[in-house]
Amino acid sequence: xxSLRCAHLGFCAVVISLALIPPTRSVAVVPxxxxxxxxxxxxxxxxxxTDTNAWKSDLGVAPVSFTNLGVATLPTEGTALLVDxxxxxxxxxxxxxxxxxxxxxxxxxGSAMFWLSPDWASSNNTNEVGTGxxxxxxxxxxxxxxxxGWFGILCSSNGNCLYFVTQAxxxxxxxxxxxxxxxxxxxxxxxxxxxxxxxxxxAIDGVVLTNGxxxxxxxxxxxxxxxxxxxxxxxxxxxxxxxxLTTYSYPLDPGVISxxxxxxxxxxxxxxxxxxxxxx
Numbered sequence: 001x002x003s004l005r006c007a008h009l010g011f012c013a014v015v016i017s018l019a020l021i022p023p024t025r026s027v028a029v030v031p032x033x034x035x036x037x038x039x040x041x042x043x044x045x046x047x048x049x050t051d052t053n054a055w056k057s058d059l060g061v062a063p064v065s066f067t068n069l070g071v072a073t074l075p076t077e078g079t080a081l082l083v084d085x086x087x088x089x090x091x092x093x094x095x096x097x098x099x100x101x102x103x104x105x106x107x108x109x110g111s112a113m114f115w116l117s118p119d120w121a122s123s124n125n126t127n128e129v130g131t132g133x134x135x136x137x138x139x140x141x142x143x144x145x146x147x148x149g150w151f152g153i154l155c156s157s158n159g160n161c162l163y164f165v166t167q168a169x170x171x172x173x174x175x176x177x178x179x180x181x182x183x184x185x186x187x188x189x190x191x192x193x194x195x196x197x198x199x200x201x202x203a204i205d206g207v208v209l210t211n212g213x214x215x216x217x218x219x220x221x222x223x224x225x226x227x228x229x230x231x232x233x234x235x236x237x238x239x240x241x242x243x244x245l246t247t248y249s250y251p252l253d254p255g256v257i258s259x260x261x262x263x264x265x266x267x268x269x270x271x272x273x274x275x276x277x278x279x280x
Contacts (some may be wrong), residue, residue, distance in 0.1 A: 007249055024030070037061070040247070044101075044102050044249055045057045045058065046058040046105060047245040048057070048078070049080050049081045050078065052069075052071050052079055055069065055081075057093070057107025060099075061097060061103065064092045064093060064094060065092050067089060068085050068088065069081060074267065075267065075269065078243070081241065082240075083228070083230055083237050087234070088231055090234040091172070093226055094225055094226075095181050095224055095225060096221075096257070097198060098254060103226070104226055106142050106151045106166075106226075107218060108196070108197065108198065108218070109196035110194070110196075110247060110251075111194040111195075111250065112192070112193050112245065112248075113190070113245070113246050113252065114190075114243065117138065118238075120184050120239055120240075121159065123158040123159060123160055125159075125184055130158075130184075130185070131158070131159070133237070133240070134160025136154055136157050138249045139155065139238050140153040140229050141153075142223050143219050143231075144225075147167075147222055148222055148223075149167060149168060150166065150173060150220050150223070151219050151223070153193050157185060160181060161179065161180045161181060162191070162202060162204070163175055164178075164228045166215055166219065169222050175213070176200050176217075177212050188243075188269050189260045192204075192252060194251035195215040196250075199251065200215050206257055206260070206265075208257070214240075238258070269273070
């Protein structure tokens with residue numbers, strides 16, 4: 001196998017053979033190691049959603065509970081989690097496992113990166129009639145809004161804006177970042193959010209679209225559970241499919257985000273996902 005070097009970007013690209021392999025965690029782009037660490041386990045956990053029965057993470061972590069989940073088929077091969085139903089639907093995991101493992105860092109710093117394909121179009125989309133998800137939908141959420149600590153990556157009800165909002169154990173919720181979006185229905189987009197005490201950023205399709213100061217209102221260790229695609233009641237559903245979610249204990253380098261997009265975008269478009277009616 002021969003490696004390609006992209007000279008103008010200054011890093012090695014992936015081997016040629018990877019272009020023929022569907023996007024599974026075993027061939028994920030491995031980011032540079034965090035300061036003072038190694039790249040032997042560069043992420044906290046990941047969810048490729050190949051297990052559509054027990055819905056375990058790629059490290060074998062079982063959810064606390066789940067109900068009314070759907071399955072989407074990726075454009076090339078594989079499955080994604082679909083949360084879009086008229087009934088309450090959720091999948092919930094612990095923030096920290098009894099083993100000491102952390103699934104998402106909402107205490108100090110971290111990142112989350114995932115592919116998202118909405119069932120809706122943004123209302124500002126001029127190529128199709130769009131209404132957005134119809135509610136302020138949760139993509140990732142830890143804790144409960146306006147309670148004792150909260151963390152959310154969410155979308156506006158009209159589908160025109162993406163938000164990163166946090167709330168400490170006391171005080172009001174703070175919108176750390178917001179970025180305008182124009183999504184089409186069934187299109188796949190790579191979204192990455194990162195946070196620390198010194199900076200924060202939101203990236204879409206490999207490009208950092210907005211960044212900000214450090215986040216001082218993270219919920220902390222008092223929040224025990226997080227959800228993918230809805231709030232704690234199974235409402236405010238993202239009405240979208242999500243694939244290849246990965247969480248990290250440090251802010252991702254922009255080059256890692258753009259590298260993931262360049263590699264995996266060939267698997268996520270432009271074909272449409274085949275949404276099934278299965279619920280679990």
